Amino acid sequence: MRMDGEDRRRYFIVGSVILEIVTPVFRQRLEKDYENKGLGSLQDFINSKPVIHILFHLRHKNTQCCVDSANCVNHGPLPLNYNQWDLLYTEKPTPGFHHCFCKYSAKAITLDDLDITLASLILMNCCNLSPNEFSLISDLRQFKNNYLSHNTKGAITQAEYTTLFGDLTTYVLQLDPSKQDDFIRIQNRSLDDSLCNKYVVCLLDIHQKLEEIDTRIQNIGAATTADIHSTSSEILSTMNINNAELESKIMAKLEEVLQQLIINQTSKQVDQPNKPYKLGQSIFTLHHQTNLTSKVGDKGGYVSDIVMMDDGRLVICLPEQNRLLICNTDLSQVDSIPVQGMPRYVTAVNNSTVAVTLYHSKCIEMYDIHNKLKLKSLTVPGRLWWLGIGITTINNKLAVCSDNKLLIIDHQTGEVVQTIKTDFYPFCLHGSGDIIFYCGNNKNLYWYSYTDDRHHTLTLPSPPYRMTTIQDGSLYVMCNDGSVQHVSSDGKQYKTVETIGLKSMNNGGSLYYNCKQRKLVTCYLTSNINIFHET
Known part of the structure; x- marks a missing residue:
């Protein structure tokens, strides 16, 4: 049966109202809610623990969270589909094998990324709505489901339209009276077949x-x-x-x-990962060594830090040459970025950006390694002569050392968003999931956990000074006595690593594991870069 042209135009009008009026109204109401909570963006809102917890259980069944387990809810139907969840959150490489909302962090999502279904779901489950607002939003979402979500003909009859359009107008204007002129404009528009087809795809x-x-x-x-x-x-x-x-x-x-x-x-x-590793077992095999003498020079030049990016390239700090070296693991395709100061430590911010601390400086320098450009310089407050001692990335933020505290910095704004107090001046930071590991001038490995908002301690045979998380969430730690200790993901046990060629050099080396590449890289000041492949 051939559809009536007016039936199709009526569908086009209703679809236009849902996409051009209702959806923006929902987004504006959501923005009002998180701004009233003192949050600056949608990403901050959905990254807050109460919201992640609620949405997590709207997507995952039969799960008991390790955080806030008293408020876990096991829903029957799951209104949040896999595509919506993946739009909102990314999984973090957290230690251990539990399944909990603490394993996820919010993506850089904006209000424009939310369709009516997802916006209404977040509003109805995570926001402070009045009973009338809740009812109106629920009804408007149901109109979309009843008349558009399964309407594969792209047509609405006159009988359906008369009641539906009147209700749409009444409900929306109760939420936002300023939309009266938009209804008049849309109600009088002629059919645009191409735009109508686009709206059908969006609304199905x-x-x-x-x-x-x-x-x-x-x-x-x-x-x-x-x-x-x-x-x-x-x-x-x-x-x-x-x-x-x-x-x-x-x-x-x-x-x-x-x-x-x-x-x-x-x-x-x-x-x-397939399974947790046995502590101290042989996990890595030395694949190759690369001599750095030709790059760092033979007159006191040295490497202070190294990081492997997700594409396998290395970014190496050369303090004596005031530059960053960028290359493949075999030292091919070599590039460099000049640094105004002596680069001390480096951390990867994303696939193309690194953040670098400098000796005797309060600045964090950020560089685009693809285009070999300096992006910005962040000045960190406090007595930070030792700032170059430690920097890491945690939950899309930077963490650096200060006087008896860790500073968490939003690298986009330069704002210190959190201060974590410690009992001493920390150094050698390493972030993994919701944990920041750090060291002091003793044999203890320390870490702060966002999960329980506490500091923890493990005493090792010798003072630690470098650490990196491997695939199963456990930790490799370089110590002053030349050993590398394999620490369990819960931080309660350790065992010396016996892998040939994997050792520390008396407080003078670097190590870094990249989970995408499944490779471990070590560097000992002026000697060699060692690349280990996972067995």
């Missing part, structure tokens, strides 16, 4: 269709291009669409979503 609940074919989804990680196309066709056939252009657009959207699902699941499979 494609992800719900994907989750209905659960078996195929569970096995999609091993899918081929043919499998993707077959799955898309299977879903499309259940939609009963009689519009060739619309069918083509929906097929393209389905295949895009399925492709992303494969990428996400494959990434999670690569990052997920």
Whole structure:
């Protein structure tokens, strides 16, 4: 049966109201809520522990969190689908093998990234709404579900439209009376077929269709291009669409979503360790050594720190030459960035950016290693003569040492967003998940945990001075006596590492493990870079 042109225009008007009026109203109400809580952005809001905890249980069943377990809720239906969760959060490489909201942190998401479904879900579950607001938002979301989410014909009859448009207008104007003129403008618009098809794709609940074919989804990680196309066709056939252009657009959207699902699941499979390591076992094999003499010089030049980026490149601090060396592990494709000062320690901020501390300086310098550009210089408050002793990245922020405290800094604004007190001047920082490890002038390895907001201690055979987290969440620690200690992920046990070639050099070396590359790199001042591959 051929659809009536006016039926299609009525669908276009209702869809326009949902996308152009209702969705922005929901976003504005959400923004008002988190600003009233003193939060500056949507990312800060969804990264707050109460919100992560609520949304985590709206996506995951039968889970008892290690944080705030008294407020864990096991929902029957899960209103937050996998695509929405992946839009909001990324998994952190946390120690241990529990499944809890503490393993996740918010992505750099904005209000414009939220559709009506996700915006309403966050509003109704995480915000302070009046009973009337809650009812209006719930009803408006239900209108979208009833008339648009499963409407594959892209048409609304006159009988449906008369009641629906009146209710839409009344409910929205109760939330925001300023939208009256927008309703008049949209109600009088003519049909735009191309825009209407675009709105159909936006409004159809494609992800719900994907989750209905659960078996195929569970096995999609091993899918081929043919499998993707077959799955898309299977879903499309259940939609009963009689519009060739619309069918083509929906097929393209389905295949895009399925492709992303494969990428996400494959990434999670690569990052997920098979089992915890036995302490002290031989995990790494020395793959090759690279002599640095030609790069650092033979007249007192040395390496103060090194980091391996996710693409496998090394970023090396050369204090005596006032520069950063950027190269492959075999020292090929060598680049360098001049530094105004002596670079002491380096940490990776993201795939293309590093943050560097300098000897005798209060500044943190940030560099784009792809374009070899200095991005900014952050001045840190306090008595920071030893600032160069330690820097790390934690929860998308920088952590540095100060007088008897750790400073957590937003590298985008330069603002100190948190101060964590310690009993002494800490140094040699290393961030992993929600934990910051640090050292003092004794045999203790210390760490602060965001999970329980406490400091912890483990006494080692010799003073520690460098540490890095390996794939299962356990820790490798270099000590002054030349040993490398393998510390369990719970920080309660340790054992000396016996791997050939893996040792420290009396408080004069660096080590760094990259979980994407599954490689460990060590460097001993002026001698060699050692690259270890995971066995």
